[in-house]
């Protein structure tokens with residue numbers, strides 16, 4: 001159990017948390033939700049003791065252990081994969097190291113013998129003998145095969161490092177498990193494995209995620225960060241969303257009598273419980289839902305940014321020609337003989353079983369990486385604007401304020417404070433927000449900055465690598481609408497089915513053995529098409 005008492009936190013002009021009181025109880029999985037910049041990551045840091053609140057405190061039961069998902073992907077480069085996972089249980093790892101050191105001593109004394117016996121005792125108590133097999137099983141569940149367990153972390157690609165760090169957080173059954181956007185960067189199978197793991201996990205889980213499907217699957221409660229408070233709701237994400245929409249509807253309808261409002265709430269809960277009745281904890285959840293009163297539900301203060309891209313010129317006849325591009329990374333073939341030609345008006349979703357293939361292709365097309373063989377040519381009338389998956393390199397000059405950061409990309413007519421501030425206002429950076437240093441921005445705020453940069457560029461081709469990563473639902477909707485309305489061309493990769501379905505008019509599957517390319521199709525038709533299915537199966541069968 002973890003208890004938060006009277007916690008407040010103030011950053012310069014803004015009160016992020018105001019007197020938060022909340023208890024997180026074992027057996028529950030709390031989805032910590034809230035708009036980009038609401039304070040979710042900061043709250044997890046307060047819980048983990050990495051940030052001190054301005055007032056109040058956080059306490060746990062005696063001897064309880066808390067783990068977090070490390071955000072520093074390069075923090076364990078000199079350790080082996082298996083060791084990195086076991087390091088998730090700090091005390092156990094220390095004992096293992098101390099034991100090794102004692103047994104290695106050339107002049108092993110009686111005192112050493114006593115120490116060794118003590119260490120062995122504690123080691124056994126912590127299930128030390130099970131540590132390596134348990135870590136190995138976890139790694140395998142996440143798709144990291146046994147031959148990699150003794151490799152150094154430095155030898156792994158970033159995608160694999162993320163999985164090892166996830167196993168580290170989950171290792172050894174912590175009493176409190178804190179996960180900040182754990183599904184980012186994970187493939188589908190690993191997400192499914194994590195979902196099962198969390199559903200069966202007996203202790204306290206607090207997980208930040210913008211992935212609606214994931215939240216619905218694993219969470220028993222929502223903890224919503226809004227109005228500088230954190231409010232607990234029983235139920236999954238969809239229930240929270242619909243009840244908060246109902247709350248704003250009821251609030252808007254001032255003439256409705258209290259009894260009518262209560263009736264409406266009850267009808268809503270009955271409908272929702274009926275839908276949710278297939279889920280595991282259905283009955284107990286139903287009981288909890290029935291206790292909800294009008295005062296328990298609250299409309300949300302989430303806002304929609306304005307996302308609109310206007311190209312400064314039309315694309316001529318040629319958009320992009322790609323011929324025979326191949327690329328091998330760390331001995332693994334990522335792209336093999338990729339050939340396609342894109343035309344004006346194409347909005348192309350690139351799909352692949354291997355996400356890295358799309359990232360590498362985009363990097364090559366944006367001139368950030370050299371292909372091993374092959375070539376590509378953008379049409380002379382095109383101009384490209386790129387949203388990479390990892391935006392770290394875009395914010396290297398950390399001390400720039402948001403408005404000065406954006407000014408770097410503005411034309412002479414648009415680089416004055418008045419214009420930039422009103423532009424940023426529409427992207428939800430209002431008032432003093434624009435004077436924040438970019439180093440403190442949240443994940444979603446950074447993406448909003450990048451979208452602002454892309455809007456200012458007035459390019460006629462947008463290249464976006466998983467743009468909805470990090471964004472809250474309101475920003476995803478705004479971006480989705482903006483891309484549907486965009487008059488230029490788009491090349492993008494995404495995990496969001498609806499996003500692909502509503503934007504793309506062409507789908508290209510990138511396999512390690514070439515492409516399956518369909519123009520004038522929607523994503524659903526592409527997925528349903530028998531001949532497409534066969535072609536894709538054939539391409540992956542020969543890997």
Ligand SMILES: Nc1ncnc2c1ncn2[C@@H]1O[C@H](COP(=O)(O)OP(=O)(O)OP(=O)(O)O)[C@@H](O)[C@H]1O
Nearest residue numbers: 011036037038039040041042440441442443444445
């Ligand atoms: N040191 C700081 N000084 C001023 N503001 C800060 C500082 N650190 C964080 N912030 C601001 O606090 C807010 C909360 O940031 P946080 O990273 O917790 O958001 P989040 O809810 O995790 O958002 P996201 O969904 O985008 O990840 C943001 O507006 C951020 O810019």
Ligand SMILES: [Mg+2]
Nearest residue numbers: 040041442443
């Ligand atoms: Mg965050």
